[in-house]
Amino acid sequence: MANWEGINEFVAVVETQSFTAAAERLSTSVANISRRVNALEDKLAVKLFVRTTRKVSVTEVGATYYQHCKPLVEGLMLAELAITQLQASPTGRIKMTAPVTFGEQVLATLMHQFLLQYPQIELDLVLSNQKMDLVQEGYDLAVRLGKLDDSSMMARKLLDRHMFVCASPSYLAKHGEPHTLSELKRHQCLRGSTKYWRFEDKGTERLIHVDGRVQCNSGYALVDAALKGLGIVQLPDYYVQPYLETGELVEVLTPYRGDQEGIWALYPQNRMLTSKIRTLIDYLSEALN
Template structure:
């Protein structure tokens, strides 16, 4: 058995989601991929995948072995690249996950420049506002607006998410404007359901933290939906500057509580920890930091 070939087949099955997709990706058949994975399981004496007629899932041992395989194969690929003096030419498929609005507004406008710099990299972009597991979903880089919670991952800070409280002029004409954060309790607040503290908004007056319990008749786990609902005049919303800047400039949304500092949530690029970070990952994260530092949408 060619163990390296079998390990690559196993990794691609996990990353692509099926034996047939892995076969297409590796220019071979589903049967060949299945045989390679079965031979690998037989060789190490552990079941890596539970199979059904329509699906498969990693076993606990399989999840741990997958992470090991990804790290080992990444180090091997980079060692080979160094030996070929090809380290300056990153290549391969880069799987990225990011929030929907971030992908639409900040990533899409700059991705063509990334390809101009690195023509041998192919990008597979998964946009979702839900938490995606890097290991089970075969993700190379995740863009997340949260603190790093897993010590097996590395976080590279991209920017602080400057959050603003806004509503449409029609809403304020009907219900008035809040003057202090505590006034929000008398307003219809549109909540982002993707946060653990969905009904709590935080502000800072100098060094003093103000925690406000808010309530409203609508919440969503999608920022774009909250933006559209706020534009319709339903209520107040807490959104980052880069999502709302054009609507502030056009007058379709009006900021309130500008004298109070909102909670800044760090945006990070997160990727699995390994001895050698794949060159394609390093190039993408460095590129993203560079372009976001120049992005006018991140500031008022």
């Protein structure tokens, strides 16, 4: 009779290429992962991994064994999913990541409300502007902004965001308002981590090089600089909309405003879309619109 012991651990190590990452994914210890994989190797009388101090590599026989084990593990996950979806309320831990500012300003409040609505859910929310490896680091879900470049992920658009170029009335009174993209080179442009701003010119996307005295990777800091008249800024609506409504900031270059950019929920293709994740994505989509 087949023995499942060690198979989940083996598959996790292959997919994460790390005993530590596999332990994090399965919420267990590295020692337990190592013990179960060693026991599996002893039972099969083969070497499944080549271990060095720097990395873990699957052997040829290990890769073959993985191809057979993976569908079995997915089948077991599907069986568990079928049971989970019969439950009245989603349960379990959700590990997700999102950009810092959007997470602090928008997402965190929604997630807290979600936890109140589903008291059997546990949340591990990591706010970072770095793009995490969802598979290797064991994330169930990521919220990403703008254009997507990772085709290995499944994605669902939650809403659209608008990018605005704006400045304070005091800055415009002193330096004048730009009316063409070429005029930006004469202005102080408050830029973040990129040297280019994106515009749309007669249906064509254009990337315009910008420069200025201030560079910062914080949207809040750039808004403050714009409010104080230090320059022109390009930021998403959730940074500047309140100040545009009060007149503390004024939109410029409106004819060149680009298309809306998406805010997306991403999850790995090789993860089952469990009831808790599906419920969360549905909740975010409704709450954000």
